[in-house]
Amino acid sequence: MSDAMQFYITTLLIYLFIDIMGVLGLNLQFGVAGIINFAYIVFVGVGAYTAAVVSLGPDYPGNFQHYVFGASWPFPLPILAGGAAAGLLSLVVGVISLRRLRSDYQAMVMLVLSLIATLIASNATGLVNGPAGLATVPQPLFDQLGLSYLEYDWVYAGWCFFLTVLIFLFVRAITRSPLGRTLRAMRDNDRAAAAVGKNITALRLMIFVVGGVIAGISGAVFVEFIQAWSPGSWLYPETFVFLAAILVGGSANNWGVMLGTLLVPVGFLEVTRYLPPIFYQGFIEAMQWVCVGLLILLFLWFRPNGIFPEKPGRFKPRAAAQSGPAD
Amino acid sequence: MDAPPKPILLVSEVRRDFGGLRAVDGASFKALPGRITGLIGPNGAGKSTLIGIIGGQIKPTAGSITFDGQDITGLAPHRIARRGLVRTFQLSAEFTKLTVLENLLVAVPNQKGESLLGAELSRLYWGRTEAANVDAARDVLDRFAMTPKENELAGNLSGGQKRLLEIMRALMTKPKMLLLDEPFAGVNPTLAREIEQYLLDLRAEGLSMIMVEHELAVVERLCDPVVVMAQGKVISEGSMRDVTARQEVLDAYLVG
Numbered sequence: 001m002s003d004a005m006q007f008y009i010t011t012l013l014i015y016l017f018i019d020i021m022g023v024l025g026l027n028l029q030f031g032v033a034g035i036i037n038f039a040y041i042v043f044v045g046v047g048a049y050t051a052a053v054v055s056l057g058p059d060y061p062g063n064f065q066h067y068v069f070g071a072s073w074p075f076p077l078p079i080l081a082g083g084a085a086a087g088l089l090s091l092v093v094g095v096i097s098l099r100r101l102r103s104d105y106q107a108m109v110m111l112v113l114s115l116i117a118t119l120i121a122s123n124a125t126g127l128v129n130g131p132a133g134l135a136t137v138p139q140p141l142f143d144q145l146g147l148s149y150l151e152y153d154w155v156y157a158g159w160c161f162f163l164t165v166l167i168f169l170f171v172r173a174i175t176r177s178p179l180g181r182t183l184r185a186m187r188d189n190d191r192a193a194a195a196v197g198k199n200i201t202a203l204r205l206m207i208f209v210v211g212g213v214i215a216g217i218s219g220a221v222f223v224e225f226i227q228a229w230s231p232g233s234w235l236y237p238e239t240f241v242f243l244a245a246i247l248v249g250g251s252a253n254n255w256g257v258m259l260g261t262l263l264v265p266v267g268f269l270e271v272t273r274y275l276p277p278i279f280y281q282g283f284i285e286a287m288q289w290v291c292v293g294l295l296i297l298l299f300l301w302f303r304p305n306g307i308f309p310e311k312p313g314r315f316k317p318r319a320a321a322q323s324g325p326a327d
Numbered sequence: 328m329d330a331p332p333k334p335i336l337l338v339s340e341v342r343r344d345f346g347g348l349r350a351v352d353g354a355s356f357k358a359l360p361g362r363i364t365g366l367i368g369p370n371g372a373g374k375s376t377l378i379g380i381i382g383g384q385i386k387p388t389a390g391s392i393t394f395d396g397q398d399i400t401g402l403a404p405h406r407i408a409r410r411g412l413v414r415t416f417q418l419s420a421e422f423t424k425l426t427v428l429e430n431l432l433v434a435v436p437n438q439k440g441e442s443l444l445g446a447e448l449s450r451l452y453w454g455r456t457e458a459a460n461v462d463a464a465r466d467v468l469d470r471f472a473m474t475p476k477e478n479e480l481a482g483n484l485s486g487g488q489k490r491l492l493e494i495m496r497a498l499m500t501k502p503k504m505l506l507l508d509e510p511f512a513g514v515n516p517t518l519a520r521e522i523e524q525y526l527l528d529l530r531a532e533g534l535s536m537i538m539v540e541h542e543l544a545v546v547e548r549l550c551d552p553v554v555v556m557a558q559g560k561v562i563s564e565g566s567m568r569d570v571t572a573r574q575e576v577l578d579a580y581l582v583g
Contacts, residue, residue: 185425
């Protein structure tokens with residue numbers, strides 16, 4: 001295989017795995033628990049920025065970029081820090097917005113939060129270097145491993161695969177458990193869930209933070225691969241790409257949303273990125289957004305449960321001895 | 328003659344304003360244990376608001392609610408439910424994308440696998456209690472002749488079956504008292520008679536209930552005592568025969 005081909009494949013694989021992590025986290029919040037988090041990408045962004053500033057080393061006068069904190073934490077601490085920072089922000093946002101507001105208003109709060117966060121990151125230039133963003137984020141263990149760039153990419157793809165499997169198992173443990181059932185019940189009717197004794201505020205907050213941590217981890221793993229992060233990387237429409245993946249694949253179905261990730265953010269967006277430019281510069285990219293919107297509409301209209309619809313819990317039948325006619 | 332039993336629920340001078348509208352205006356009544364207390368009155372009398380206040384969905388502007396000897400005024404709905412006072416809703420409130428059996432299982436209190444840690448510890452940790460809960464839920468399904476619907480999505484049930492599901496789900500919490508908000512609304516007559524019989528059976532087992540109902544014939548068969556509301560106030564309290572004989576009740580129904 002040619003080097004260019006290998007580079008292409010490893011990059012796609014890494015994008016796929018990282019997007020799957022992100023989508024699994026949003027699916028917990030949106031698909032399973034019914035929280036309409038239009039700010040999901042903000043938590044991915046916070047994870048990425050955090051991982052960047054704790055691995056870029058201390059800032060110094062005359063540096064080409066400026067940022068807060070600045071440390072050289074070893075692998076895998078930046079990833080954990082990214083998850084923790086995103087989780088912490090989720091807690092703060094959740095406490096403010098998830099307690100009293102109705103879910104449609106929560107959705108608006110999230111959308112506004114997404115816009116505000118981009119503005120802050122762009123304009124508070126000392127925070128994470130403003131609109132130019134952060135660059136030269138070191139790749140974890142690159143020097144220690146002593147691999148060529150291509151070999152390193154394959155190893156990184158394997159690392160992303162490993163993390164994706166971990167997160168998948170973590171998420172699946174929730175969705176298969178009584179907790180997952182209670183979250184789905186809350187999504188279907190929060191008043192009724194409260195009326196049978198479920199603390200819906202606590203449940204919402206908990207799953208919001210769990211999803212936020214996963215978002216942060218996915219952002220951290222991403223920034224350590226592409227080595228740069230700027231406000232343009234996490235504009236609010238990115239959340240809608242994740243939502244499209246969930247709606248297409250099948251909301252609240254872990255396998256479904258993973259297929260959705262393969263189809264929408266990776267298949268649809270990444271592959272079309274390599275199409276030859278037609279009409280004018282940026283036309284294809286603009287059409288991508290149009291198509292993501294159309295895709296969401298079409299699925300909501302014709303197949304609202306996605307390709308793999310949510311699977312309700314099934315239980316082993318009672319032992320036959322008790323009931324049922326003898327044959 | 329026995330001493331009158333201690334009321335299980337005491338509603339005292341409850342008031343609720345929505346802007347300038349006084350939906351509940353100093354309502355007081357009590358419900359006795361082991362009885363089905365009927366709450367009746369014309370449209371707009373404030374019955375549903377009062378049920379909402381008792382269930383915790385609506386905060387009262389003034390007044391107090393005492394349940395089982397404890398003040399529950401203004402508590403969050405889930406706290407009230409955990410004390411054994413569980414309500415159903417006027418509009419169907421099933422968990423639509425869960426099966427009938429899952430709907431019942433959700434209501435089981437303090438499940439092992441319901442915390443994040445518990446969930447991550449997997450079936451090895453929560454499997455046994457889950458199996459016991461499934462058994463208990465199937466017993467309830469059997470009792471209410473809903474076993475054939477066990478794996479049906481709740482959203483696909485008929486209106487009457489949804490009402491029944493809500494009652495079954497409430498029972499899974501092992502309540503001391505049920506608050507039933509129009510449990511027969513939209514239920515076909517045959518199933519309605521079955522639900523009536525179920526409620527009578529539950530009463531015979533000692534479960535206390537409060538029931539809002541428009542169909543006075545049903546109230547007469549099931550409820551004793553009956554509390555009559557009009558314009559946010561309790562205007563009469565007593566047996567069905569007593570209250571229907573009173574002029575103010577007749578006026579409220581005719582004028583209201």
